[in-house]
Amino acid sequence: xxxxxxxxxxxxxxxxxxxxxxxxxxxxxxxxxxxxxxxxxxxxxxxxxxxxxxxxxxxxxxxxxxxxxxxxxxxxxxxxxxxxxxxxxxxxxxxxxxxxxxxxxxxxxx
Numbered sequence: 001x002x003x004x005x006x007x008x009x010x011x012x013x014x015x016x017x018x019x020x021x022x023x024x025x026x027x028x029x030x031x032x033x034x035x036x037x038x039x040x041x042x043x044x045x046x047x048x049x050x051x052x053x054x055x056x057x058x059x060x061x062x063x064x065x066x067x068x069x070x071x072x073x074x075x076x077x078x079x080x081x082x083x084x085x086x087x088x089x090x091x092x093x094x095x096x097x098x099x100x101x102x103x104x105x106x107x108x109x110x
Contacts (some may be wrong), residue, residue: 010092047081
């Protein structure tokens, strides 16, 4: 186990994954399940659409159609990356503070 490992982006999680060269930002399944259901379903929807267009591109022989479908897939990939940066990462890196005495004192400035 001397190979490079990629940690989960949640700073409180200690899980790591084998570095496969794809991405250096990974969310483990346990941390992903802590997100709101709406965020998870939106993320899954983007991945389903991307995979659907990938399958269609592989089945199509017409180059013009392949170019158009690749543009659609690229737009979905861009939207997925935007969703990752805007919705998933902020919720895991800096989650909302729970209502407690410490949060109230910080809000008041004491």
